[in-house]
Structures are given as structure tokens and as C-alpha cells.
Amino acid sequence: MSQFQPSRCFLLGFVLFSVMIIETFSLLDHDRNVAALPIYSNEKFNTKIGSERLIGGTIPYFETECGTNFEVGQQIGAHFKDRIRSLLFNNSLPFQRVYLPFSKQHPQVIEQLYKVNKLYFPEYIQEIEGVAKGANVPSEWIFLMNVGVEIGNGVSNASAIYSRKLFEKSPFLDKQCSDVFVSVVDNQIAANPQQLVALLGHNEDASSYSQDYDYIVKSCIKSDKSNASLIFTAYHYAGQLPGNAFGWNEYMAFSTNAQFPTIVRHSGNGVARNFVNRFVYESKNVEQATENLKRFGLILASGFASNLASLPEPKEFSSSTVQRYEMADVESAPMITQGVLEMTIHKVEPIVVNHSSSPSFYFHLNSYRDLKVPQYLDPSSVHRQARMEQFINTSVTTPQQVLSILGDNQDKEYPIYRNGAPPDTDVKTLATVLFNLVTREVSIYNENPKHAKPIYTFKNWMDLEQQ
Numbered sequence: 001m002s003q004f005q006p007s008r009c010f011l012l013g014f015v016l017f018s019v020m021i022i023e024t025f026s027l028l029d030h031d032r033n034v035a036a037l038p039i040y041s042n043e044k045f046n047t048k049i050g051s052e053r054l055i056g057g058t059i060p061y062f063e064t065e066c067g068t069n070f071e072v073g074q075q076i077g078a079h080f081k082d083r084i085r086s087l088l089f090n091n092s093l094p095f096q097r098v099y100l101p102f103s104k105q106h107p108q109v110i111e112q113l114y115k116v117n118k119l120y121f122p123e124y125i126q127e128i129e130g131v132a133k134g135a136n137v138p139s140e141w142i143f144l145m146n147v148g149v150e151i152g153n154g155v156s157n158a159s160a161i162y163s164r165k166l167f168e169k170s171p172f173l174d175k176q177c178s179d180v181f182v183s184v185v186d187n188q189i190a191a192n193p194q195q196l197v198a199l200l201g202h203n204e205d206a207s208s209y210s211q212d213y214d215y216i217v218k219s220c221i222k223s224d225k226s227n228a229s230l231i232f233t234a235y236h237y238a239g240q241l242p243g244n245a246f247g248w249n250e251y252m253a254f255s256t257n258a259q260f261p262t263i264v265r266h267s268g269n270g271v272a273r274n275f276v277n278r279f280v281y282e283s284k285n286v287e288q289a290t291e292n293l294k295r296f297g298l299i300l301a302s303g304f305a306s307n308l309a310s311l312p313e314p315k316e317f318s319s320s321t322v323q324r325y326e327m328a329d330v331e332s333a334p335m336i337t338q339g340v341l342e343m344t345i346h347k348v349e350p351i352v353v354n355h356s357s358s359p360s361f362y363f364h365l366n367s368y369r370d371l372k373v374p375q376y377l378d379p380s381s382v383h384r385q386a387r388m389e390q391f392i393n394t395s396v397t398t399p400q401q402v403l404s405i406l407g408d409n410q411d412k413e414y415p416i417y418r419n420g421a422p423p424d425t426d427v428k429t430l431a432t433v434l435f436n437l438v439t440r441e442v443s444i445y446n447e448n449p450k451h452a453k454p455i456y457t458f459k460n461w462m463d464l465e466q467q
Contacts, residue, residue, distance in 0.1 A: 059216055059235075059431060059446050061456060061464070066220035066229050069123045070130040076236070077134025077142075080215050084135040084239045087213045088145075099144040102151050110140075112268025113147050113301075120296070121275045123224075124241055131239060145239040146274040149302045153264045176205035176258050176427075177245075178384060178416055179307045180402050181327050181348040181362040198325035198437035200309040201402040202246045202255035204235060208420045208428040213238035216444070216456070218464075231462065232281050233442075235431060243277030244304075246433050248442060250462060251284040252310035253435040258366050260376040261303040261333040270301025270334075277304070285310045286326040290345055293330055297341040303333035303373075305364055311437055311461070325350075325437050329364045331371040344370040361396040361405075363388045380424050383414030399434055399443075406432050407450030417448050 064075045077084060088095050103110045118125045128146060132139035144151070182199040218233040219242070234247030246255040256277055276296050283289035286308045293306060312324035327348035335342055346369070348362045365388070366381040391405055409415035413423055420428040432445040440461040443454035457465045 059211075059214065059444070059455060061216045061218075063218040063464075064220055066222055068222055068224070069127040070133075072219050072221050073127040073130025073132075074134040075130075076217055076219075077131035079134070080238065081135045083213045083215065084131070084142075085137060087238045088137055088141055093209060094148065095141070095145065099148060099151060100141075103140070103144055109151075109268040110144070110147070113150055113272060114143060116268065116270065116299070117147070117272055117275050120271055120299075121279065124275050124278055127241060135239070142239050145237075146241055147272045149274075150265075150268070150270070150272045153266050153301060176366065177255070178203040178205070178388075178406060179255055179257060179329075179364045180388075180396075180405055181307070181309070181329070181364075182360065182396055182402055183325060183327055183348050183350045184360055184397050185350045185352055196325065196438050197397050198309065198327070199399060199402050200253050200255065200307060200327065200435040200437070201406050202307065202433050202435075203406050203417065203429045204245050204431045204433070205418050205427055205429050206237070208426050208430075210237060211428065211430050214430065217242065218462075230282060233458070233462070234281070235433075241274045241278040243279075243281055244274050246431075247281060248435065248461070249281055249283075252286070252289070252308060253437070253442075254280060254289075255307040255433070257305040257307065257364055259303045259305055259331065259333065259368055260366065260378065261368075262374040262376055263336055264303075264334050265301040271296050271299050273300075273302040273304055276300060277306070280306060280308075283308075285313075286328045286347075290328065290330055293332060294341065294343065297332070297343055298335065298339075300332060300334060303331075303342075305332070305368070306330045307364060309435060309437055311440070327362075329362070329369075331368050333368065333371055333373040333375075336373060342371060342373055344368075346370055360394075361391070361402070363405075380414040380418070380427070383411050384416050387411050387416055399436055403432070403434060403445075403449035407448040409448070417450075 060080070062076070062079050064072045067075065087093060090096065114125075125143075128142045129139045132142040135142075180199075180201045182197055182201075184197045215236050215238070216233065217236055219231070221230045223230060230249065232242070232247055232249035234242030235245040236242050237245065243254070244256050246253075248254060276293070279296075280289050280292055283292055289306065289308050307329050309325065309327045329346045329348070331344045331346075333342040346362070351360050365384050367377050367385065368375055387408060387410065388405070394401075396402065396405065405416065407417045409417050409419070415424070417432075418424055418427050418429045420426050429448075430446070432449045434443045434445075434449070436442070440459070442458040442461065444456040445452050446455050459465050
């Protein structure tokens with residue numbers, strides 16, 4: 001665990017609020033001469049989605065054919081057209097209530113966000129344009145869905161007091177998720193490699209409406225720079241780039257936790273969280289993923305925590321194998337001091353069973369554990385952390401134990417496995433994923449994993465098992 005001194009970072013907390021707040025608070029100064037992106041009215045598009053209600057919970061799964069970023073985005077947009085359009089045209093949800101009105105009132109902020117993110121991530125802009133074409137909606141709309149957190153930056157100066165009020169009153173605020181790392185070994189590891197345990201479990205928590213729209217996709221993207229294809233599977237929020245929930249490529253697993261720093265970037269300055277999270281999926285190991293996060297440290301617009309776990313590189317087994325399943329939690333926040341990167345890296349080292357007084361697992365929620373920056377602590381994070389700490393002295397060494405922790409609901413007000421009931425209103429655990437790096441198995445649940453069976457199981461890490 002270390003704190004670095006070469007750059008800066010960004011926010012991730014405040015995303016969706018009421019139009020009244022947008023009209024009340026002004027933005028910081030920005031170049032008014034920049035031409036704004038055209039924002040279209042829904043009247044120009046067929047808004048009829050169909051009479052059948054989209055039912056969440058099943059979490060549909062789709063595999064793309066290999067193609068360019070644009071082509072893969074177009075396939076996703078076309079396949080999930082009804083879900084994407086239904087979300088965008090629902091007048092009670094964030095896009096119509098917050099994002100679209102904001103973009104019309106402050107087009108210069110959206111234009112600046114577009115310019116910055118296109119400069120650094122032109123291929124992801126192409127991916128967004130592909131989704132828009134497939135779903136038959138304006139590409140500007142899909143772009144807005146991918147900068148929701150940064151729109152929140154523009155609405156507020158994010159002072160600690162204002163942030164708290166905004167957080168508590170916002171029905172759409174990004175309030176997610178819970179992660180558990182387990183890395184343990186037997187003291188006879190050199191003679192018995194089967195005693196390795198390497199697990200990463202993640203609860204994906206969000207506003208309950210999301211379950212009617214989200215989906216899981218296995219993408220295959222051809223690179224313009226090489227003959228190799230990038231293959232990864234990820235949970236997608238409808239219309240958004242993969243990366244801000246959970247996913248995995250051929251080499252490693254990823255999950256993301258929202259964090260709520262109270263110092264953020266405004267006026268469209270900085271790269272958006274969704275784009276940086278998507279870029280991390282290009283990584284092949286923990287070290288590379290960390291470097292990819294550092295690369296944008298000075299220009300990040302939002303803060304978050306990245307949970308990383310990599311498979312070992314193919315090589316003959318040796319006693320050093322205890323180190324081969326690398327795991328780390330990387331916390332990032334917006335730059336506070338010029339030239340100082342607000343980032344910490346916590347490496348999850350293997351614990352020798354019965355030979356250590358240290359906890360057998362590490363957890364991360366929606367608050368910074370190591371990074372010392374001003375932050376808002378929401379009640380759920382406080383309660384979940386307190387409950388997690390009650391497990392610290394328990395030996396957690398099996399997949400079922402991890403699932404039991406993620407499915408815990410002993411705290412009736414703010415349980416780890418969230419159910420949307422007051423006072424934790426409207427926030428639910430939409431999905432749980434368990435990555436077993438040793439067996440190379442990935443399991444996804446849409447109900448409490450303490451007792452439910454997975455809806456999807458991937459063998460050999462990437463292959464979906466037929467139900």
C-alpha cells in the first residue's frame with residue numbers, strides 16, 4: 001500500500017439529481033465559444049417501445065461477433081435496442097430528468113467533456129456511436145449516459161456540506177458496491193498446489209430500476225494496432241461502456257466501487273470515469289492495470305476504486321506459485337494538490353492458513369480505506385463496513401463463505417446484500433459475481449448467493465456452461 005506523488009485524480013460520486021438542482025446551481029466559468037453538440041428532441045424518434053414490460057432479474061446475455069469498436073457497439077445496440085430505448089425515453093429516469101435538461105442548459109460543458117474524452121479515447125467514442133446506431137438513438141444521448149458522474153461534477157462545487165445534502169436527497173445517486181478478496185495458501189503449498197485459494201467476489205448495487213435494462217455481453221474487438229482481438233465479458237448498464245461494474249478478460253478479473261470524494265473536477269474538464277474504467281479492460285495483469293490507471297491520473301474527472309485479480313502467466317509450477325494470483329485494490333480520487341496523484345494501491349497478499357493472525361480476507365466498499373482525501377460516507381457504506389469487520393476474525397477460505405458474506409442481511413437497515421427497503425431506499429443488489437481464479441470458474445447470481453444457484457457459470461474462465 002503506497003501513496004504516489006506524481007499526478008492527480010477524479011471523482012465518481014455524484015451523478016443524478018433533480019432538474020430543480022440543475023437550474024439552481026451554476027457552473028464554473030468555461031469557454032462559451034465552443035460549439036455545442038446537437039441535442040435532439042425525442043419527437044424526432046419513434047418512442048414506441050412496445051407493450052411488454054421489460055422484466056429485470058434475468059440479466060440477458062449476448063455474445064458479439066468479432067469486429068471493430070464501432071461494429072461491436074452496433075451489435076450491442078441492436079440486440080438490446082428495446083432496453084436502451086425504453087430507458088432513454090422513460091420520463092421518470094435520470095436521462096430525461098437530469099442528463100438531457102443539463103445538456104441543453106450547459107452545452108459547453110458537454111462539448112468539453114466530448115472533446116477531452118475523444119482526444120484520449122477515440123475508439124470508445126466509436127463504440128458509443130455504434131451503440132447509438134444499433135439502438136437508433138442519437139449518439140449524443142449515449143455519450144451523455146457515459147458521463148453521468150461528470151455531469152454531477154458540473155452541477156456542484158462539491159463542498160462537504162453541499163455534497164452531503166445532495167447525496168441524501170438524490171434518488172439516482174451512484175451508490176454501489178461490495179467486494180471481498182480471498183487469497184490463502186496451505187503451509188504445504190509446494191507439495192500440494194491444490195490448497196491454493198484465490199477468490200474475488202463482488203455485489204453490483206444500484207438503483208432498482210436498473211435491473212429492467214442492464215445486460216451481460218461477451219465482446220470480441222479487433223484492434224487496429226495489431227492482429228490480436230480483445231475478448232472480455234462484462235456487466236453493462238444499458239447504453240454504457242463496459243467497465244464501471246464487473247467483468248473479465250482472458251487474463252484477469254475486474255470490479256469497480258463508487259467512491260464519493262468531495263473535491264471534484266468541473267466544467268467538463270478531465271477524462272470521464274466510464275472511459276478510464278473501460279481502458280482498464282485492456283490490461284493483462286495487475287501491474288499493467290495499475291499503470292493504465294496512473295496514466296490518466298493527472299486528468300481524471302472522477303474517483304473510484306478498482307478491484308483487480310489476475311490469472312498466473314503460463315509457466316511450470318514452482319514453490320513461488322503462492323504469489324502468482326495477484327490481487328490488488330486501487331483507489332483513485334480527483335487531484336487536490338497540483339502535480340500529486342491521489343492514488344493508493346493495496347496488494348492482497350496470500351495468507352498462510354493457521355499460521356497467521358492476519359484476516360484471511362480483504363474487503364472494499366464505497367469509501368476510501370487507504371487514500372486520505374475528503375469524502376462523503378453514506379450510511380450504507382458505514383453499516384456494511386461495520387458488518388464486514390465482524391467477519392475479520394473468521395477464517396474465510398471457501399467460495400461459499402465468500403458468497404455468504406456477500407449475501408449477508410443481518411443488518412436490517414443497511415444489509416450487505418441490499419434489498420431496496422427503507423432506509424436503504426431504492427438501492428438493490430442487482431447481481432453477484434464470484435471469480436474463482438484457481439478453478440478458472442466464474443459464477444453470476446441474480447438472487448441472494450447464500451442460497452441461490454448461479455444463473456450463469458463460465459468454465460475454463462471464458463466458456464459459458466450451457467444450462
